Amino acid sequence: MVAQEIIRRLSGIVGKDNVRASEEDRRVYSYDGTSTWMHMPDLVVFPTETAHVEAVLKVANEAKIPVTPRGGGTNVSGGSVPIRGGIALVMTKMNRILGIDPGNLSATVQAGVVLMDLQKALAAKNLFFPPDPQSFLGATMGGIISENAGGPVCLKYGVTKQYILGIKAVLPTGRTIQFGGITLKNVVGYDLVSLLTGSEGTLAVITEAVLRLMPMPPARKTIIALFDDLPRSGETVSAILDAGTVPAKIELLDNWVVRNINRITGMGLPEEAAAMLMFECDGAEEMVAHDSEKVIGVCRAMGATGVIIAKDAQQAQAYWKARSAGFAAVFSAAPTVLAEDVTVPRTRMAEFIRRVTDICKRADLEVTVIGHAGDGNLHPSVMTDQRDPAHFERAKRAIDEIIEAAIEFGGVLSGEHGIGLEKQKFMRRTQDPTFIEIMKQIKRIFDPNGILNPGKIWED
Numbered sequence: 001m002v003a004q005e006i007i008r009r010l011s012g013i014v015g016k017d018n019v020r021a022s023e024e025d026r027r028v029y030s031y032d033g034t035s036t037w038m039h040m041p042d043l044v045v046f047p048t049e050t051a052h053v054e055a056v057l058k059v060a061n062e063a064k065i066p067v068t069p070r071g072g073g074t075n076v077s078g079g080s081v082p083i084r085g086g087i088a089l090v091m092t093k094m095n096r097i098l099g100i101d102p103g104n105l106s107a108t109v110q111a112g113v114v115l116m117d118l119q120k121a122l123a124a125k126n127l128f129f130p131p132d133p134q135s136f137l138g139a140t141m142g143g144i145i146s147e148n149a150g151g152p153v154c155l156k157y158g159v160t161k162q163y164i165l166g167i168k169a170v171l172p173t174g175r176t177i178q179f180g181g182i183t184l185k186n187v188v189g190y191d192l193v194s195l196l197t198g199s200e201g202t203l204a205v206i207t208e209a210v211l212r213l214m215p216m217p218p219a220r221k222t223i224i225a226l227f228d229d230l231p232r233s234g235e236t237v238s239a240i241l242d243a244g245t246v247p248a249k250i251e252l253l254d255n256w257v258v259r260n261i262n263r264i265t266g267m268g269l270p271e272e273a274a275a276m277l278m279f280e281c282d283g284a285e286e287m288v289a290h291d292s293e294k295v296i297g298v299c300r301a302m303g304a305t306g307v308i309i310a311k312d313a314q315q316a317q318a319y320w321k322a323r324s325a326g327f328a329a330v331f332s333a334a335p336t337v338l339a340e341d342v343t344v345p346r347t348r349m350a351e352f353i354r355r356v357t358d359i360c361k362r363a364d365l366e367v368t369v370i371g372h373a374g375d376g377n378l379h380p381s382v383m384t385d386q387r388d389p390a391h392f393e394r395a396k397r398a399i400d401e402i403i404e405a406a407i408e409f410g411g412v413l414s415g416e417h418g419i420g421l422e423k424q425k426f427m428r429r430t431q432d433p434t435f436i437e438i439m440k441q442i443k444r445i446f447d448p449n450g451i452l453n454p455g456k457i458w459e460d
């Protein structure tokens with residue numbers, strides 16, 4: 001429990017309305033996008049400026065109260081679950097776009113800006129921020145940076161860390177620091193912008209960021225290719241890249257997920273195929289025509305049973321809207337869903353998909369595969385029910401085997417969702433102990449009292 005005196009001091013900093021301690025408020029901030037983790041904070045605090053974050057952290061550090069930073073709470077690794085109680089520091093009221101600078105292809109934003117709001121403001125100036133996590137309706141820039149999020153266009157454009165030029169953040173001791181700047185090139189000392197990007201809220205609370213932007217491509221084309229064999233669609237991805245073309249997006253959806261997207265959206269995606277690849281080619285008109293032709297040619301040569309080309313921007317938008325409902329389709333299909341986020345080398349994707357299917361068949365489990373196949377980042381998701389202990393145990397064992405298979409194939413534990421609570425047990429098993437020790441030492445430098453998002457990334 002947080003003492004009344006602390007509540008009084010925090011109310012004096014952020015205002016009474018921005019400190020909440022009711023059971024209802026604490027419950028709202030006790031979980032995130034995972035369906036397996038939940039823990040209530042003792043207090044929920046909403047700062048509205050960097051000075052508030054400084055003062056709140058000073059109080060918390062002095063009293064050694066755990067603080068869990070939180071944006072939209074959409075992460076799927078348990079990252080924003082306040083597992084040790086204390087303060088949930090919710091950044092959503094710091095939601096101003098501070099400036100868009102087309103001449104420098106940059107924008108400065110507060111951490112609580114929701115990605116969708118940013119994209120709308122940028123589109124009005126013919127610009128965009130490339131990283132496109134499919135949770136764009138709720139994910140905030142602070143959360144996106146802290147998870148080093150990716151998305152479909154990261155195949156061509158790269159992930160969040162390639163688009164963060166500068167960060168303003170408050171250390172757990174309450175001191176504000178500014179890393180990086182507005183320039184694209186910057187090799188002044190250690191790259192602390194990259195260190196904070198993907199640090200899962202364990203090193204500092206990000207309050208502002210300078211983002212790198214790109215001009216909106218003048219042309220785009222969406223193509224769908226259907227396959228009667230799921231691993232074959234995986235092989236097609238590397239065949240396309242091998243043919244010398246890099247589309248902006250290559251997304252893979254199996255038949256299960258297509259049917260469930262149709263179930264929740266009424267979209268009418270073709271259901272007859274075992275798998276679907278969705279492509280977007282972008283750039284200048286001529287380039288898009290050239291890339292689309294290549295994509296279609298390779299898909300046909302690899303045995304695609306059908307190719308659909310979106311007839312106009314409206315239809316293309318509808319297809320991508322359906323794709324972004326993919327996770328909702330997965331999570332609404334069972335009481336508990338264990339959704340994975342592994343990345344394997346693209347050339348081994350077909351083999352990996354076969355292994356996933358075999359693991360789940362042997363364990364008599366329903367599994368679906370959706371993912372950003374262009375970068376080998378797949379989300380095999382197993383349907384289960386936590387209330388049925390035997391089934392849940394079987395599902396957890398299957399997920400363990402899936403992760404071990406990804407590592408055996410030369411892949412990584414997480415492509416974009418982070419470690420949080422969800423994957424801690426694999427850290428010790430799969431990572432060099434020196435790597436974990438260096439991270440712990442870095443953590444001690446930033447956070448000597450261990451108050452910021454304690455209990456995350458590695459097991460204590």
Ligand SMILES: Cc1cc2nc3c(=O)[nH]c(=O)nc-3n(C[C@H](O)[C@H](O)[C@H](O)COP(=O)(O)OP(=O)(O)OC[C@H]3O[C@@H](n4cnc5c(N)ncnc54)[C@H](O)[C@@H]3O)c2cc1C
Pocket residue numbers: 032033068069070071072073074075076079080091111132133134135138139140141142143144145146147148149150151152200201202204205206207327328416417453
């Ligand atoms: C439907 C759905 C689709 C998704 N699709 C994708 C996808 O395509 N690609 C992808 O990469 N991810 C995806 N995700 C995961 C998720 O959206 C991302 O992890 C997102 O980046 C989290 O943003 P958030 O604002 O919700 O952060 P939160 O979930 O609130 O927090 C995430 C982490 O960041 C920390 N944090 C938050 N704000 C700050 C801050 N200001 N300073 C310091 N630390 C902070 C938290 O402590 C926590 O560890 C998806 C999730 C859902 C539910």
